[in-house]
Amino acid sequence: MTTTDIQFSPGEFLAPGVDWLNANLHGLFKGITQVIEAVLGAVEGVLLAPHPYLFIGIVVVGAFFFANRRVAVFAGLMLAFCLFSGLWVASMQTIALVSVAVLISVAIAFPLGVLAARVKRVDEAFLPILNIMQTVPPWVYLIPAVILFSLGRVPAIIATIVYGIPPMLRLTTLAFKQLPKEFLELGQASGASPKDILFKIELPTAAPTLLVGLNQCILMSLAMVVLAGLVGAGGLGAEVTRGLSRMEMGLGLRAGLAIVAVALLLDRLSRGALQRHSPSSHL
Amino acid sequence: MSIPDFSNQFDSVVDSSLEWLSDHGEFLFNGLNVLLTGTYKSVLWCIAYPPYYVIAIAIALIGWRVVGVRFAILSGLALLFCNVIGLWPETVSTLALVLTATVLALVVAIPLGVLAGLAPSVDRVVDPVLDLIQTLPPYIYLLPAIALLGYGPATALLATFIVAVPPAIRLTSLGIRMTPREFIELGDASGVTGWQMFFKIRLPFAKPSIMAGVNQSLMMAFGMVVIAGIVGSGGLGESIYGAVRTLDIAKSINAAIAIVILTMILDRLAQHAARSRMGESQ
Numbered sequence: 001m002t003t004t005d006i007q008f009s010p011g012e013f014l015a016p017g018v019d020w021l022n023a024n025l026h027g028l029f030k031g032i033t034q035v036i037e038a039v040l041g042a043v044e045g046v047l048l049a050p051h052p053y054l055f056i057g058i059v060v061v062g063a064f065f066f067a068n069r070r071v072a073v074f075a076g077l078m079l080a081f082c083l084f085s086g087l088w089v090a091s092m093q094t095i096a097l098v099s100v101a102v103l104i105s106v107a108i109a110f111p112l113g114v115l116a117a118r119v120k121r122v123d124e125a126f127l128p129i130l131n132i133m134q135t136v137p138p139w140v141y142l143i144p145a146v147i148l149f150s151l152g153r154v155p156a157i158i159a160t161i162v163y164g165i166p167p168m169l170r171l172t173t174l175a176f177k178q179l180p181k182e183f184l185e186l187g188q189a190s191g192a193s194p195k196d197i198l199f200k201i202e203l204p205t206a207a208p209t210l211l212v213g214l215n216q217c218i219l220m221s222l223a224m225v226v227l228a229g230l231v232g233a234g235g236l237g238a239e240v241t242r243g244l245s246r247m248e249m250g251l252g253l254r255a256g257l258a259i260v261a262v263a264l265l266l267d268r269l270s271r272g273a274l275q276r277h278s279p280s281s282h283l
Numbered sequence: 284m285s286i287p288d289f290s291n292q293f294d295s296v297v298d299s300s301l302e303w304l305s306d307h308g309e310f311l312f313n314g315l316n317v318l319l320t321g322t323y324k325s326v327l328w329c330i331a332y333p334p335y336y337v338i339a340i341a342i343a344l345i346g347w348r349v350v351g352v353r354f355a356i357l358s359g360l361a362l363l364f365c366n367v368i369g370l371w372p373e374t375v376s377t378l379a380l381v382l383t384a385t386v387l388a389l390v391v392a393i394p395l396g397v398l399a400g401l402a403p404s405v406d407r408v409v410d411p412v413l414d415l416i417q418t419l420p421p422y423i424y425l426l427p428a429i430a431l432l433g434y435g436p437a438t439a440l441l442a443t444f445i446v447a448v449p450p451a452i453r454l455t456s457l458g459i460r461m462t463p464r465e466f467i468e469l470g471d472a473s474g475v476t477g478w479q480m481f482f483k484i485r486l487p488f489a490k491p492s493i494m495a496g497v498n499q500s501l502m503m504a505f506g507m508v509v510i511a512g513i514v515g516s517g518g519l520g521e522s523i524y525g526a527v528r529t530l531d532i533a534k535s536i537n538a539a540i541a542i543v544i545l546t547m548i549l550d551r552l553a554q555h556a557a558r559s560r561m562g563e564s565q
Contacts, residue, residue, distance in 0.1 A: 011533030086290035250294025
């Protein structure tokens with residue numbers, strides 16, 4: 001057989017390129033790493049600074065004002081579970097990772113989504129890319145991040161950002177495309193500036209769909225952050241990995257349940273915000 | 284503070300109950316292990332025994348029937364490329380895992396979905412369970428599987444099975460419930476039996492939704508199989524995991540390419556299969 005002899009490894013081919021990147025753009029990657037580490041450290045510091053009881057109190061009161069009583073009680077219970085399972089620090093690390101990643105994802109996806117809603121050609125260019133991005137299993141995202149940033153929290157957060165962009169971008173585009181034309185015409189007719197139209201007409205009308213996007217983005221980011229425990233991202237994912245590799249099922253299960261608690265907490269909080277902005281209460 | 288007490292107690296309760304389970308249910312779990320591994324091995328044998336080009340051509344032919352000529356040529360070439368980069372055995376075992384897990388999941392999920400679609404009381408029980416399963420990050424399901432079955436493909440299959448079941452149940456019951464009222468009344472009026480009502484009226488209407496469920500299950504299963512590489516399931520997931528941990532850049536890029544190729548082929552095939560069925564039923 002001649003065909004079986006053909007062997008070609010694109011990896012071998014690309015590896016020197018990656019090495020070159022690492023050698024020559026070292027400063028850039030190091031800079032990114034430092035910025036992300038600093039931001040993460042700050043967020044973690046804020047989350048861990050108050051005593052856990054105080055923190056739970058703040059979240060409950062905040063949820064009560066921003067959402068409703070049920071969400072507040074629920075959030076309190078979930079956080080209490082994280083505390084009593086002895087994984088408070090890991091839970092806060094996970095929440096810090098998710099919130100930083102979601103913040104950056106949204107900061108990237110939102111403008112791109114608005115652009116795609118305005119310019120048809122951009123939308124058409126994004127569509128196949130988004131399709132591919134959403135089909136590929138999350139594991140694959142970790143590879144380039146790990147190659148460029150080695151192991152640790154930074155590749156985890158970068159993979160999470162990339163993973164969280166598609167749902168947010170899609171729903172932003174959808175939100176802005178769905179806007180009733182009359183509202184825009186009303187704004188133009190009453191001589192509002194483009195900035196006013198964006199902030200006073202488009203954003204409030206698009207808010208429900210945007211919040212759905214945010215909810216999706218948060219949940220997907222959480223799944224990715226947990227998975228990233230495998231590459232040393234720390235947090236609850238690392239505890240699960242530890243439980244798996246040491247066969248300490250109690251630890252693994254506790255960490256797993258804490259992940260569930262964090263997932264439910266973030267889901268209910270973002271949905272609570274969504275319900276406040278739902279059309280029934282708004283119009 | 285009683286926090287460490289609580290977590291220690293929790294750990295010891297979990298450990299002892301798992302021990303009890305694996306002591307007392309040993310033959311059960313061994314049986315499950317043998318069953319799962321056996322199914323996987325036989326599926327694997329079917330697609331690993333023929334030489335790589337036979338499988339590539341077979342998949343290309345299926346692609347030609349389902350999607351089109353261009354897709355057929357591309358998928359055939361892409362699969363040959365998987366062999367060229369030296370990852371054919373891994374690709375095949377990943378494919379075998381995905382297919383086995385999806386088929387097992389569908390065997391359970393479709394009847395259950397039909398039941399849930401027909402009987403609201405079943406739906407009320409099943410729905411919260413599915414909600415819970417879908418909220419947890421899929422990674423978690425490896426824990427109980429590994430505790431009861433140990434390292435190996437059986438664990439990967441069990442975890443993948445759990446992840447792949449919910450979408451199929453959901454979309455099947457949705458499809459069954461969506462049967463237009465007029466057609467049910469028409470059936471009643473023309474005096475069909477229960478079986479005829481189900482197979483001739485409800486099932487055809489539910490088909491597009493069921494096929495969408497099959498597609499989603501397949502893709503969920505694929506994602507999970509790759510993750511399950513960490514418990515020694517073999518296949519591309521395991522080679523990626525190894526490569527990432529040792530920072531073997533070349534190997535991880537190759538494995539990622541193979542995964543993307545396989546994902547795209549499976550996704551397109553399943554999507555088009557679902558769509559063509561939809562065309563038939565209309």
